[in-house]
Amino acid sequence: MMxxxxxxxxxxxxxxxFFARPAHELAPDLIGKILVRTLRGTPVRARIVETEAYVGxxxxxxxASKGLTERTKxxxxxxxxxxxxxxYGMYDMFNxxxxxxxxxxxxxxxxxxxxxxxxxxxxxxxxxxxGLEITRALNxxxxxSDDLYLMANSADQPTVVAxxxxxxxxxxxxxxxxxxFVDVNSPALSNRKGLPARVGLI
DNA sequence: GCGTCGATGGCA
DNA sequence: GCCATCGACGCG
Numbered sequence: 666m667m668x669x670x671x672x673x674x675x676x677x678x679x680x681x682x683f684f685a686r687p688a689h690e691l692a693p694d695l696i697g698k699i700l701v702r703t704l705r706g707t708p709v710r711a712r713i714v715e716t717e718a719y720v721g722x723x724x725x726x727x728x729a730s731k732g733l734t735e736r737t738k739x740x741x742x743x744x745x746x747x748x749x750x751x752x753y754g755m756y757d758m759f760n761x762x763x764x765x766x767x768x769x770x771x772x773x774x775x776x777x778x779x780x781x782x783x784x785x786x787x788x789x790x791x792x793x794x795x796g797l798e799i800t801r802a803l804n805x806x807x808x809x810s811d812d813l814y815l816m817a818n819s820a821d822q823p824t825v826v827a828x829x830x831x832x833x834x835x836x837x838x839x840x841x842x843x844x845x846f847v848d849v850n851s852p853a854l855s856n857r858k859g860l861p862a863r864v865g866l867i
Numbered sequence: 868g869c870g871t872c873g874a875t876g877g878c879a
Numbered sequence: 880g881c882c883a884t885c886g887a888c889g890c891g
Contacts, residue, residue, distance in 0.1 A: 717883070726883070728878095736878070754875030756884050773883060791884045832883050855884095 674820030680809060684745035688718035688763040688770035693846040695761070697823040699816040700777060702797045709783055711797065712821070714851035715776035717830045718844040719760070721769060726836035729769035739805050740769035747813065749794070749804040756791035759799045761808060775831070775845075778853045789855040823848040831856055 679698065684691060693716070700711045719727035728737050728750070739748045740762055748760040748771050764770040777787040785796040794800070799813070808814055827843035834840055847854050 719883075728883085731879070734879075750883090751875095751877060752882060753884050754877075754882095758883060760883085775883085789884070830883070835882085 674818055677817045677819070678809070679815040679817060681743070681745040683815075684761060684763055684808070685743075685765055686763065688720050688772050689844060691761070691763045692716040692718035692772045692844070693825045693827070695772060695774070695815075696825045696846055696848050697818065697821040699780070699818055700774070700797065701814050701816060702799070703812050704798055709797070710780040711777035711783075711787055711793075712780055712818075713774060713777050714823075714848040714853050715774075715855055716846050717773040717775060718763075718846075719771050719773065720844065721764075724836075725839045726830060726833035727769075727771075729771075733769075737769060740771050741767055742805075745808050747799070747803050747806045747808055749799060749801050751801060752791075757794040757800050758790050759794045759797070776847075776851075776853050776855045778851060788853045824850055 695713050695716050698713050700713060701708050722729050722732065724730060729740055731737060733741055736750060739746060742762060743766060744762050744764060746762045748762050749757055752758055758773060760771040760773045762771050773790060774793060775790045777793055779785050779787055787793040787796045803813065806813060825846050826849045828845045828847065829841050829843060830845045
């Protein structure tokens with residue numbers, strides 16, 4: 666008979682099916698998940714604390730609003746791959762493709778807490794990609810690969826709050842949609858504006 | 868603490 | 880001409 670110690674947290678690798686749903690559902694569910702990046706043969710881990718959903722061609726903040734182009738074509742493919750692009754000439758942005766074929770949705774990973782005593786600043790999408798060495802060379806990579814994958818921690822039940830997305834003031838009626846998701850108790854958010862100073866027994 | 872600004876290159 | 884950003888600088 667197998668024994669199960671339910672007091673022990675379970676770490677389970679996320680498979681493709683986890684990512685194959687609308688970005689507005691996937692994005693909050695990614696808070697508290699663990700990113701594993703293999704660098705020079707060694708896995709480093711970080712806990713995701715901030716994400717944003719980009720929900721399709723009608724979303725004026727999404728690159729997919731430009732339709733199918735050389736840059737956006739990865740979002741039209743299967744869920745669970747990386748969409749990595751360059752912004753401001755110097756920062757790579759790491760996104761996870763969501764939804765299904767020909768439904769171009771994605772989740773931007775904006776901040777994480779390094780684990781295992783690893784001292785690195787991952788509080789912001791540019792810093793996160795730099796710290797994890799995620800560049801455009803990884804655009805299209807399958808996120809169940811050993812180089813970069815995700816894990817669920819059954820013991821981690823973060824308090825998730827939705828806010829407007831950052832840096833998309835041009836997106837008209839989309840700029841106020843509550844499509845950014847944060848673990849309100851994390852010290853590693855990119856930006857704390859609009860959040861309660863602290864969350865206790867409110 | 869907060870506002871402003873420049874870096875820097877791919878994209879449509 | 881614009882960016883799904885960051886870090887440096889100047890306030891007082």
